[in-house]
Amino acid sequence: MDVLLKVDNLKTVFDTEDGVARVVDGVSFEVGHGETVGLVGESGCGKSVTALSIMRLVQDPPGRIAGGSVLFNGRDLLTIPEREMRKVRGNEISIVFQEPLTSLNPVFTCGEQVREAIALHQKLGRRESKRKAVEMFRLVRIPDPELRYRSYPHQMSGGMRQRVMIAMALSCQPKLLIADEPSTALDVSVQAQIMDLLLELKEKLGMAVLLITHNLAVVAQMVERVLVMYAGVVVEEAPVGGLFAEPLHPYTEGLLESLPKLGAPAGRLSMIPGNVPDPLNLPPGCRFSDRCPRRFDRCLSGEPPMFTVGRRRASRCWLREGGG
Amino acid sequence: MTALTDSGGNEPRGLWSAGWSRFRKNRFAVAGAVIVLSLYIVAILAPLLTPHDPIAHGDLPKTRYLSPRTGHPLGTDKFGRDVLARVLYGSRISLTISFLAVAISVIAGSLVGATAGYAGGIVDTVLMRIVDALMAIPRLFLLLTCIALFSRSVPLIIILLGATGWMATARLVRGQVLAIREQDFIKAAEALGAGRRRIMLRHLLPNTLTVIIVAATLRIGGIILAEASLSFLGLGVPSPIPSWGQMVFGGRDALLDAWWVSTFPGIAIAVTVIGYNLFGDGLRDAFDPKQGA
Numbered sequence: 001m002d003v004l005l006k007v008d009n010l011k012t013v014f015d016t017e018d019g020v021a022r023v024v025d026g027v028s029f030e031v032g033h034g035e036t037v038g039l040v041g042e043s044g045c046g047k048s049v050t051a052l053s054i055m056r057l058v059q060d061p062p063g064r065i066a067g068g069s070v071l072f073n074g075r076d077l078l079t080i081p082e083r084e085m086r087k088v089r090g091n092e093i094s095i096v097f098q099e100p101l102t103s104l105n106p107v108f109t110c111g112e113q114v115r116e117a118i119a120l121h122q123k124l125g126r127r128e129s130k131r132k133a134v135e136m137f138r139l140v141r142i143p144d145p146e147l148r149y150r151s152y153p154h155q156m157s158g159g160m161r162q163r164v165m166i167a168m169a170l171s172c173q174p175k176l177l178i179a180d181e182p183s184t185a186l187d188v189s190v191q192a193q194i195m196d197l198l199l200e201l202k203e204k205l206g207m208a209v210l211l212i213t214h215n216l217a218v219v220a221q222m223v224e225r226v227l228v229m230y231a232g233v234v235v236e237e238a239p240v241g242g243l244f245a246e247p248l249h250p251y252t253e254g255l256l257e258s259l260p261k262l263g264a265p266a267g268r269l270s271m272i273p274g275n276v277p278d279p280l281n282l283p284p285g286c287r288f289s290d291r292c293p294r295r296f297d298r299c300l301s302g303e304p305p306m307f308t309v310g311r312r313r314a315s316r317c318w319l320r321e322g323g324g
Numbered sequence: 325m326t327a328l329t330d331s332g333g334n335e336p337r338g339l340w341s342a343g344w345s346r347f348r349k350n351r352f353a354v355a356g357a358v359i360v361l362s363l364y365i366v367a368i369l370a371p372l373l374t375p376h377d378p379i380a381h382g383d384l385p386k387t388r389y390l391s392p393r394t395g396h397p398l399g400t401d402k403f404g405r406d407v408l409a410r411v412l413y414g415s416r417i418s419l420t421i422s423f424l425a426v427a428i429s430v431i432a433g434s435l436v437g438a439t440a441g442y443a444g445g446i447v448d449t450v451l452m453r454i455v456d457a458l459m460a461i462p463r464l465f466l467l468l469t470c471i472a473l474f475s476r477s478v479p480l481i482i483i484l485l486g487a488t489g490w491m492a493t494a495r496l497v498r499g500q501v502l503a504i505r506e507q508d509f510i511k512a513a514e515a516l517g518a519g520r521r522r523i524m525l526r527h528l529l530p531n532t533l534t535v536i537i538v539a540a541t542l543r544i545g546g547i548i549l550a551e552a553s554l555s556f557l558g559l560g561v562p563s564p565i566p567s568w569g570q571m572v573f574g575g576r577d578a579l580l581d582a583w584w585v586s587t588f589p590g591i592a593i594a595v596t597v598i599g600y601n602l603f604g605d606g607l608r609d610a611f612d613p614k615q616g617a
Contacts, residue, residue: 057514061445090516097515102508107530116526117516168516 003071004208005031005054005176010068012046012053014279015061021279023049025232026068028306031176036202036209038219038240040255041229044276047212050229051178054210055095056085072176091121094169098181100162104153110164111137111149117168136167140197159190166197173205180212195222216259220244225312228252231277231287234306235316248315250292286318294319343534346610353606359599367415376406378413379564389582399584401574407584410566411592417567418596421482422547428486430540433493434532438524440494441501452498455491463488467554476562481554485547496539500532534611541604545597552593568593 012024024046031037039047052058054070056077070077077088097103105113114133118124124132130149137145140163153161162182169177179198183191199222202209211222219226219240226243228236228251236249247253254272274291277283283290289299298318307320347353366373376396382388382404390400398407440451470484504510505528513527529536554560555569563570568589575585 055515057511086517086519088517089514090518095515097508097512099508103512105509105513105527105531107533108526120517120522165512168512 002033003030004033004035004073005210006069006071007050007054008069008071010050010053010070011066012049012058012063013066014063016280019280022066022282023063023232023279024053025279027229027232027234028068029227029234029237031208031210033175034206034208035225036211036223038223038226039210039212039229040214040216040219040226042214042276045229046232046279047229048180051095051180051210051212054178055089055093056082057089057095087121090117090169090174091172092174093176093178094172094174095178095180096162096165096169096182098184100158100165100185103165104161106153109150109152110156110161111151114149114164114167114171118171121172132171133167136171137164139170139201140164140167142167157190158186159193162186162190162194163197166194166201170201170205170207174207176208176210177202178210178212181214182211183218184213184215191218198222216255228255231282232279233287233316235288237306237314239312242313248309248313248320249288249317250294250319251288254291254293286316343610347606350606350609352602353609356599356602356604356606359595360603363415363419363596363599366412367419370409370412370416373412374406374409376409378405378409378566381405389578389585391582392584398588399582401571401582401585402578407571407588410571411568411588414566414568414571414589414592415596417478417561417565418548418551418593421478421485421551421561422544424482425485425489425547425551426540426544428483429489429543430493430536432486433490434497434529434536436490437494437497437499438501438528438532441498442505442520442524442528448498451494455494458488459491463550464553467550468557468559471554471559476559478561478565481551481560485550489543489547492543493536493539497529497532497536500535501528504528504531534607538604538608538611541600541607545600545604548593548596548600 007030008028010024010027011022014021014023027046027050029037029039039050041047049058049063053065054077056065058065065078068078072088072093077085080088104110108116111130111133114136115129118129118132118136122129134145134149137148142148142160142163148156148160153164156164166182177198182198183194186194195218198209198211209223211219213219223240226236226238226240227234228243228249230251236243236247236252238248243252244256247256251272254270257270258272260269272291277287277290283300285298285300285302286292286295286304289295292299296318304316304318304321306314306316307322308314309320347357382400384404387400387404388402390396390404392399396406396408398411400406401410436451436455440448466488467484471480474480510523510527513523518526551560551567552569552572555567556573558570558573560569561567563574571589572586572593575582575587575589579586
């Protein structure tokens with residue numbers, strides 16, 4: 001598969017009063033044309049910051065991208081001028097955020113905002129862009145698109161607002177959509193609808209999707225390949241089937257075991273002991289060592305690199321040294 | 325305001341119509357609006373409301389200091405001019421000066437405040453220290469110095485009152501912008517490829533607009549008073565252009581014998597300021613962002 005996005009050794013740090021927090025600390029991965037990749041991890045593991053770094057939207061100060069490269073269609077987004085980057089945002093790469101309730105400007109109608117997103121990147125007259133915006137409303141299945149075009153954000157439910165956000169994100173047919181917990185803030189039934197919509201639009205428009213979530217169940221149905229992030233690094237990479245069948249990193253194992261299972265005897269869910277380490281105060285050696293049930297000497301003395309396992313898998317665990 | 329359901333066929337209702345319906349229910353606000361509106365109508369229709377010329381001298385000394393009577397319902401002044409005519413025409417100058425001066429200060433203040441708030445960092449620091457420094461200069465002293473340096477004229481007074489009033493707006497708008505720029509829709513707009521100028525003009529300023537309008541309306545009263553004070557000191561609008569402050573000033577010699585010369589323009593000033601303040605308070609209550617839309 002042709003590579004669309006290649007993130008290589010991306011490092012994003014935040015300057016805090018207590019020192020430099022390395023929130024994204026050498027993340028590397030690829031997304032192919034039309035591929036759906038899941039980026040999974042607990043809150044605070046750096047997955048959203050990774051997404052913002054790709055878009056160059058990390059608030060600076062306090063944050064800054066300290067190293068690495070983000071090749072999009074072979075062009076390094078981290079070195080192009082801001083003006084060029086603006087043409088990429090919303091046009092070639094779009095992002096849908098977690099909070100549909102606050103992601104729309106309260107003083108303009110939803111339709112006007114979608115129309116503006118279109119007009120930003122396409123030279124269309126007012127009438128043309130408006131027609132296209134209504135079309136986008138229809139595409140994301142907003143009922144009564146002509147009327148909803150004139151609605152203000154506060155007159156719509158969370159699910160409808162997220163549809164508007166998706167309409168805005170897709171209005172210029174981006175090659176890559178980053179969906180950052182797009183359904184987390186919504187009711188469970190609406191979550192499923194939004195996910196189905198994303199899947200359907202992905203098929204229809206043929207774009208690649210980087211889906212960021214902490215929800216492994218969502219990942220299982222949506223994506224082809226999974227990246228598991230922990231404390232600012234990718235710890236495991238696997239096709240989705242393989243990940244669920246045989247996790248290769250103790251952290252992934254822990255995540256899967258903490259999922260409720262159908263048919264399993266009732267009782268307490270298992271959990272990973274301890275907390276995600278503070279990025280200012282990472283444990284020596286492997287970042288997961290202080291919570292890992294399979295820790296051995298090696299884990300404390302040095303940080304493991306990504307070990308390739310088989311053809312399409314990799315794990316950042318000393319147990320997998322030599323591809324085992 | 326209640327949230328609508330997705331399926332509902334309700335006509336969308338905007339921020340403005342929601343605010344307007346709150347405004348209408350407030351009796352003081354409506355009274356203020358009526359006063360302000362009437363003043364503008366009076367200013368425009370002044371020639372139709374009085375047969376007298378506000379500037380040309382009367383038939384002296386026969387018509388000097390006539391008390392209120394038929395033909396001169398508010399009496400005449402030292403030069404035999406009809407006080408009613410001068411009060412009516414005086415509204416033109418007061419409203420023009422206050423409107424334009426506030427417009428200047430609000431536009432300048434909003435741009436400076438929004439730039440400082442959105443850019444942050446060194447730009448913010450420099451701009452706000454300039455604001456602090458300018459605010460430390462006593463306004464009246466600055467006005468008097470400038471008027472002494474240049475020749476007295478209406479445009480000069482507008483520019484001076486506008487140029488000395490933008491700092492408070494800048495602070496207000498900066499504070500608003502600091503709060504709004506942290507909101508998700510700003511990041512969402514950036515993620516769609518909007519540039520800095522578009523973010524500022526399309527996303528930040530429109531969201532501070534209600535606050536700006538309210539502040540501007542409340543400030544107009546203050547500007548009218550400032551203009552009147554300058555004119556009262558004999559440093560404002562040059563005679564014979566009728567201005568309320570200058571009329572109060574002109575009548576002070578004969579206050580005991582011809583009380584009407586100073587009193588009626590004084591009442592006009594008070595009514596105008598009260599009207600604007602009621603109007604501004606009403607707008608604030610109707611559009612206060614804390615009430616949410």
